[in-house]
Amino acid sequence: MSLNKFNYWLILIALIPLGTSAQYESPSDSILTENLDEVVVTATRTLRQLSSLPLPVTLISQKQLQQTGVTRLNEILNEQTGIIMTPDATIGGGEGVQIQGIASDYVMVLIDGVPILGRSSGNLDLSRLAVGNIKQIEIVKGPSSSLFGSEALGGVINIITENPSSKQINGQISHRSATFNNQNTAVSLNQKAGKVGYSFFADRLSTDGYDLTPTETESQTVNPFYNYTFNGRVIYDMSDQLQLFASGRYFFQEFDIAPSTSEETDFNAHLRLDHNPSEKVNLQYELYYTNYTTNEKAIDPIDDTLLIENDFDQQLFRPEIRFNYAFSDTNTFTLGAGYNFENLDRSLFTNSVSFESQYVFSQYDFIPLKNLNVIVGARFDNQSEYNSQLSPKFSARYDISPTLAIKGSVGSGFKAPDFRQLYLDFTNAAGGGYSVFGKNVEQQALQRLEDNGQIANLQINNASQLGEALDAESSVGYNLGLAYKKGKLSAEINAFHNDFTNLIDTQILATKTNGQNVFGYINRESVFTQGLEVDLKYKPLTNLSINAGYQLLFAYDKNKRDAVADGEVFARDNTTLQTIALSSSDYFGLENRSRHTLNARVFYDIPEWGTNANIRVTYRSRFGLTDRNGNDLLDEFDDSFVEGYALVNLAFGKTFFEHYQLQLGANNILDFQGQNPLASQDNELLINPGAQFFARLNIQF
Amino acid sequence: MKYLFKPLLIIFSFVALTSCSDDDEGPRLEEVESSTASNIPAPQTGGQGQGEISGEFTKFSFATGTVTTSDTEWDLAFRGTTIAINGGAATGTNDEPTRNGNGGVSIQTGTFASITSADGLTYTQDADGAYAIPAGSDNGWYNYNFMTNVVSPIPGKIFVIRTHDGKFAKVEFLSYYRDAPANITPDIANNDLRYYTFSYVYNPNEGETDLTAPE
Numbered sequence: 040m041s042l043n044k045f046n047y048w049l050i051l052i053a054l055i056p057l058g059t060s061a062q063y064e065s066p067s068d069s070i071l072t073e074n075l076d077e078v079v080v081t082a083t084r085t086l087r088q089l090s091s092l093p094l095p096v097t098l099i100s101q102k103q104l105q106q107t108g109v110t111r112l113n114e115i116l117n118e119q120t121g122i123i124m125t126p127d128a129t130i131g132g133g134e135g136v137q138i139q140g141i142a143s144d145y146v147m148v149l150i151d152g153v154p155i156l157g158r159s160s161g162n163l164d165l166s167r168l169a170v171g172n173i174k175q176i177e178i179v180k181g182p183s184s185s186l187f188g189s190e191a192l193g194g195v196i197n198i199i200t201e202n203p204s205s206k207q208i209n210g211q212i213s214h215r216s217a218t219f220n221n222q223n224t225a226v227s228l229n230q231k232a233g234k235v236g237y238s239f240f241a242d243r244l245s246t247d248g249y250d251l252t253p254t255e256t257e258s259q260t261v262n263p264f265y266n267y268t269f270n271g272r273v274i275y276d277m278s279d280q281l282q283l284f285a286s287g288r289y290f291f292q293e294f295d296i297a298p299s300t301s302e303e304t305d306f307n308a309h310l311r312l313d314h315n316p317s318e319k320v321n322l323q324y325e326l327y328y329t330n331y332t333t334n335e336k337a338i339d340p341i342d343d344t345l346l347i348e349n350d351f352d353q354q355l356f357r358p359e360i361r362f363n364y365a366f367s368d369t370n371t372f373t374l375g376a377g378y379n380f381e382n383l384d385r386s387l388f389t390n391s392v393s394f395e396s397q398y399v400f401s402q403y404d405f406i407p408l409k410n411l412n413v414i415v416g417a418r419f420d421n422q423s424e425y426n427s428q429l430s431p432k433f434s435a436r437y438d439i440s441p442t443l444a445i446k447g448s449v450g451s452g453f454k455a456p457d458f459r460q461l462y463l464d465f466t467n468a469a470g471g472g473y474s475v476f477g478k479n480v481e482q483q484a485l486q487r488l489e490d491n492g493q494i495a496n497l498q499i500n501n502a503s504q505l506g507e508a509l510d511a512e513s514s515v516g517y518n519l520g521l522a523y524k525k526g527k528l529s530a531e532i533n534a535f536h537n538d539f540t541n542l543i544d545t546q547i548l549a550t551k552t553n554g555q556n557v558f559g560y561i562n563r564e565s566v567f568t569q570g571l572e573v574d575l576k577y578k579p580l581t582n583l584s585i586n587a588g589y590q591l592l593f594a595y596d597k598n599k600r601d602a603v604a605d606g607e608v609f610a611r612d613n614t615t616l617q618t619i620a621l622s623s624s625d626y627f628g629l630e631n632r633s634r635h636t637l638n639a640r641v642f643y644d645i646p647e648w649g650t651n652a653n654i655r656v657t658y659r660s661r662f663g664l665t666d667r668n669g670n671d672l673l674d675e676f677d678d679s680f681v682e683g684y685a686l687v688n689l690a691f692g693k694t695f696f697e698h699y700q701l702q703l704g705a706n707n708i709l710d711f712q713g714q715n716p717l718a719s720q721d722n723e724l725l726i727n728p729g730a731q732f733f734a735r736l737n738i739q740f
Numbered sequence: 741m742k743y744l745f746k747p748l749l750i751i752f753s754f755v756a757l758t759s760c761s762d763d764d765e766g767p768r769l770e771e772v773e774s775s776t777a778s779n780i781p782a783p784q785t786g787g788q789g790q791g792e793i794s795g796e797f798t799k800f801s802f803a804t805g806t807v808t809t810s811d812t813e814w815d816l817a818f819r820g821t822t823i824a825i826n827g828g829a830a831t832g833t834n835d836e837p838t839r840n841g842n843g844g845v846s847i848q849t850g851t852f853a854s855i856t857s858a859d860g861l862t863y864t865q866d867a868d869g870a871y872a873i874p875a876g877s878d879n880g881w882y883n884y885n886f887m888t889n890v891v892s893p894i895p896g897k898i899f900v901i902r903t904h905d906g907k908f909a910k911v912e913f914l915s916y917y918r919d920a921p922a923n924i925t926p927d928i929a930n931n932d933l934r935y936y937t938f939s940y941v942y943n944p945n946e947g948e949t950d951l952t953a954p955e
Contacts, residue, residue: 472792495832495869498879547876550869555793556876607849609896614922616914616937618851618895631848667924669883669892678923717888 080152081177081197083404084186085363085371089155093412093436093446095518095533095572097122099176099203106642106651108690108704108735110223110244111199112176112214113165118638118655118688120588121180123573124165125631126726135162138533139180140568140594140632141193145514149197151286153309154190156353157331161457167290167305169268169620171213172240174201180572181516181535182452185416185432188398192452192514193537200286202274203229203236210740215702217733220247220391234276242268249728251715259578260728266292266303284311298338306330321363325377330354351385353458383458389480392462396422396455410438420453422586424461424479425508428453447519453511460509460543473555476486476548481559482506485549486636488557495550505548510562514539520572529576536569542640566629568594582644590636594629599672610676611668619676629675633659633683649694658685664717679716683724686711702735773942774953775805779918780936782818794834797824802901802909802942812840812930815903818868818936821882821891821916823873826904839865841904845872847880848898848910852939855898857909859949863900873899889929891916900951909942909952 077089083095089098092110097119109115113134117124124134125143135143144161147154148168155163169174176198183191203209210228217223222245229238245265252260272286290305307329314322331353337346366372376399386392402416417431434448456478463477464484476484482505488494499505520533542564549557571594577585602608603626609618610625637658644651660683663673673679690704713726777800785795797817801808808814817824817837827843830836844863848855864872877884881899882891893913902910917924918932941953 134741498874498876514803533898547879550875554870556879585854607896609849609851611893613893616920618912620851665885665887666883667885667888667890667892670896671894673882 076187079175079177079201081149081179081183081195083402084152084361084373084375085404089437090522090524091412092437093414093434094448095176095180095520095535097180099178101174103642104170104173104176106544106653106690106692107655107688108215108692108702108733109170111166112170112196114167114706115170115176116165116178116196118640119178120574120638121590122178123633123636123637123659125534134164134166136165136196137631138178138194139516139537139572139590140592140629141514141537142631143282145190145192145452145512145539146196147187147195149187149193149195150288151200151309152197153307153325153327153329153357153479154187154355155305155307156329156355157303157333158223158307158457167266167303168198169225169242169244170198171242171383172200172227172238172270174199180533181448181518181537182430182432182450182514184430184452185418185450186400186402187426188400188418188420188430189453189455189511192454192516193513200270200272201229202272203231203238205230205330206232211737212740213735213737214373215733215735218731219249219728220245221731221733222246223352231274236274238270238272240268240270240552244675251725251728252723253725254723263295264292265295266290276542282313282314284313285309290562297541298340300334300338300345301338302332302334304332312383319365323361325357325359325361327357327359333357348386350384350386354380354382356380370403373400373402373404375400383462385458387465388458388462389464392458394422394424394461396420412436420455422455425456426510428455428511428513431729442523444522445520446522447517449515449517451513451515453513455511456509456543456560472551474551475545475558475559478506478509478560481548485557488549489550493551494557495551495552498556499549504561505559508544510541512539512542512562531572531574533572534570535572536567538565538567540565542566551645563598566595568592568629568632583648584640584642586638586640586642588638592632592634592636594632595626596629596672603672608670608672608674610670610674612676613668613678621670621674625675627675627677627680630665630673631662633662635660636681649693652689652691654687654689656685659683664715681713684711684713684726685709686727698739700735700737700739702733702737704733704735706731706733769948771915772950772954773802773944774940775942776914776937776939777805778920778937780818780938782805782820782934782936784820784822784934792834793820793822795819795833797822797837799837802903802907802940803944804904805942811838813904815841815843815901815909816911820908820934821884822875823871823881825866825872825901826874827863827902829867829904831866831871832869842902842906843904844902846900846902847873848900849896850898851896852898852910852912852941853953855900855910856952857949858900858902858910858943858951861900863902882916888924889926890924893935903942907942907944907946908951910950911938911940911942913938 077098078086078299079089079096080086082092082094099115113124116136123137125137126134136146138146148163178196180194187195191549208230212226215223225242227240235525242387247258248261248263250259268290270288275283277283286309288307292303294301312324333351335349339346357377357379361375364372382393398420400418404414406412413435420428430451432450436444436446438444461477461479463475464480466474514537516537518535523530541562541626543560543562545558546561546566547556548559562571573589575587603621604623606620608621610621611618640655642653661680664679666673667677667679686707687709689708692702694700707730710730711727712729715724715726751859752902782798786793795818799808799814799817801813802815814826825843826839826841826843844865846863866872869906874880881897882893884891899911901911907934913936914920917928918935921928941951943950
């Protein structure tokens with residue numbers, strides 16, 4: 040393929056308003072071939088052909104979502120190479136996505152390019168996101184703060200929802216029933232009539248939940264819940280040059296834990312105006328507002344007294360302007376700027392807190408030499424509450440031959456200190472009276488305790504550190520890989536190294552007269568993750584696709600690794616109570632990381648019968664959950680390892696009478712349940728609730 | 741008074757030792773004691789939502805190898821995760837024992853066997869607002885894992901103790917739970933806590949710093 044030709048194509052695409060991008064959504068696209076039409080926006084914030092990018096990008100198509108029968112984002116991510124959904128170490132917690140060994144806290148999740156709020160202890164619950172109206176999911180691995188700012192260290196997951204394209208009213212209604220009385224109903228409607236297009240999507244999910252501790256009868260691991268998702272949008276072609284996009288989304292979830300209550304809402308409103316005053320110029324004006332709330336009340340079932348009330352109300356408002364200029368067929372210049380207004384009102388804070396930040400980013404995507412594509416970009420984030428950040432990124436791809444390309448990138452990522460790390464002012468009256476203070480309030484808060492005579496002594500050596508601004512957590516990510524594509528086979532191999540510094544940890548600031556401690560936050564930890572990803576796609580027949588992926592991963596805390604190497608770290612064998620000096624090979628590395636993960640997927644289509652079938656296998660090798668012998672790191676003497684396991688999923692679909700699709704499937708069909716090492720002696724604690732069977736009927740009209 | 745008393749004691753014990761010696765090869769030393777103290781209870785009231793932490797400390801004497809109620813002949817005292825030493829000043833916490841000895845602690849890193857002498861170390865005493873064995877997780881003798889709700893002694897932390905009467909011992913904490921179970925289940929973590937088990941080697945000879953466990 041000629042790059043020049045490609046770039047011409049690219050510029051053309053970039054300049055065409057979004058409404059016409061529907062031409063790449065032809066439903067007959069195969070997900071499994073490296074389609075020339077596969078285009079992504081997340082890597083560069085311009086439309087770009089997937090197969091020509093210098094960055095590691097994973098694309099999940101609508102067809103893959105449909106054929107696998109998944110309903111939520113977390114389920115499909117787990118089947119992609121180098122992406123794992125990891126359980127929280129404490130049973131009953133949520134799942135977090137891990138990319139290149141980087142935890143969920145450092146992975147940005149977007150819908151149509153705008154961020155989703157609502158993290159709980161850093162983790163974003165991806166099962167909140169219904170996949171029913173999704174066109175495709177794009178995952179860019181490695182840091183992308185040069186385009187997206189805070190949180191884009193491990194990668195960016197961007198959910199692209201579907202735009203209306205059909206002239207006739209086009210709709211679907213479907214219902215899916217699965218094990219655990221899991222009921223999911225979805226309705227969608229869309230039409231593009233002349234200049235106006237609209238779409239509507241509604242989804243309801245309810246379940247009886249499940250129990251990973253079957254021998255203990257008091258409570259369930261996942262309580263019964265129900266949730267609704269509503270999404271509506273309008274697109275309006277105002278003129279050849281102007282297009283308006285407006286979208287609103289609302290999510291509501293409630294857990295059935297009577298008499299206590301737990302509610303969650305997520306609302307967002309997204310307005311965008313695309314303006315193309317000339318062939319070379321594209322301007323986008325965007326307004327985004329989002330509000331995430333939780334409301335939890337723990338009520339004593341016996342006397343109805345309120346035990347704990349925990350409310351959380353986070354808002355973000357963001358105007359952003361983007362400007363793309365095509366100097367020529369082969370180079371595009373991007374400039375963007377925006378303003379974040381954020382607000383959080385939370386039970387654990389004294390006051391509601393707000394902060395503002397401004398940012399500007401720029402990128403130049405060009406072809407300096409034949410067969411060489413280079414993208415350079417940088418973003419500057421100015422913050423009122425912590426040190427400003429400059430995030431550059433450089434990536435390049437060189438086509439060695441028509442079948443083989445080498446690609447590499449170096450980029451930086453950062454994660455702003457969160458509200459908790461800046462503003463928490465919390466004394467745990469119910470937990471012994473310890474206190475935790477955010478960096479921006481620690482000085483005043485300590486003074487307050489001092490004035491009340493509650494401080495016994497300061498524990499930090501240098502009191503002038505108090506109140507010094509907290510730095511953002513930051514990373515530098517390196518990716519270097521080869522992409523091979525010939526005939527029925529395509530293969531990618533990518534080596535990665537992510538170096539994290541300034542990770543925020545807690546430290547003891549002072550001891551209180553009641554014997555408890557005062558904790559504050561400090562930048563001190565540094566970790567790295569490195570490894571290798573291999574992705575193979577083979578299509579021996581038109582209707583048969585075979586995919587396989589592998590990730591090798593090493594993830595360590597640097598200071599701890601050095602301490603182990605220096606012989607300063609010991610372990611205790613919990614049975615003999617003997618102390619052993621650890622050697623480097625005993626240090627397992629970061630929690631919840633598997634050295635090896637594998638996936639294999641086979642998709643088969645028989646179009647003349649309207650039938651498709653697929654089988655997908657994922658495997659992750661042994662991993663550890665937590666330190667259990669007091670040395671604050673995961674070592675071979677910790678009895679907290681989960682043995683490697685595989686999950687096998689399959690689905691079968693058939694179309695009847697043109698408009699009816701029936702799907703049957705099973706997730707974890709081998710009924711793997713596992714054994715959690717943190718179990719108590721007389722209680723069984725499982726890793727997985729076991730096999731889940733489902734059936735879905737979809738009616739198109 | 742203190743200064744006068746101490747040399748007198750040394751002279752006295754020297755005389756006592758030599759006087760019961762049968763041979764002429766100098767003073768015979770008492771054998772170094774190696775033992776494990778198990779299930780030393782360290783109850784506390786308050787804390788964890790029940791108001792301010794208070795309650796008597798449980799006092800331990802190396803000379804007897806047992807818990808003691810003596811107000812003077814004690815070396816370490818335990819309440820919850822807090823450990824007081826009989827030396828220095830009051831820290832200011834509720835119900836703490838009066839320190840009337842000259843105890844101190846030096847925190848070393850290594851296996852229990854690798855610490856063989858108390859000589860040449862710097863000893864810290866309790867002080868206003870600060871324990872010689874610092875309070876708090878990952879700070880003194882233990883790590884608290886909030887995920888499992890378990891207090892684990894930090895492996896490799898060896899506490900060389902100068903007793904209230906100036907003798908030496910080394911201590912390695914092994915468990916904070918009754919009968920030092922290998923697997924601390926949530927049930928144990930909630931109900932069987934505040935029982936110390938620790939290994940120690942005590943050299944009962946005045947001025948002797950050797951802490952090698954006897955064969």
